[in-house]
Amino acid sequence: MTTAIDPIAPEGSKALFGNSYMHTVLVEISKHDGETFSPKQIIDATGLPGGLVHPLIKRLRSQHFIEYIGRVPGEKTTLYMANDNPYIRAAREYARASATSG
Template sequence: MTTTAALSTDQSKLFFGNSHMFDLVVEIVRIDGEFSAKLLVERTGLPNSIVTSLMRKLRDADFITFVGTAPGERTRPHVINENPWWDAARQYA
């Protein structure tokens, strides 16, 4: 059995253009369902400003979709828009 080392922040920046995108993408696929910035902040330990900025980039690239909130709720749930990149992230995770 071979083990794969996590990408360093430098490798993430080289591949994704951002030092933390790799960590965020892997955590999103580990959740396997709806997720929010708050949940990703809790699970990755990244600052909210970084998580929301990266989520905006993923939304703009049509990798994730905002699914709406219930009245009175502040949490903004999102879901994955399936594509081969997510399959690769799942295999890694």
């Protein structure tokens, strides 16, 4: 039996994380499962403006949820990687369940 996974509304994200869009960003980051990602990839995938995504990435980095890896050679593109922790694992599981339901 498959249970449909409903997306968490901004109000739910705010209740859980204190920010309406943190859940969306965290789930998108978790999809990069051991691979680097750039803020632009998160912006493009979520449709959220950079003005929302960049501060959330900064917050996640300051709390060691993600790690700064470096820059793409010859570009200004910054690269990050998710650290293994319960929140990233839960977001990854949520992303997988959401992808298989529906």
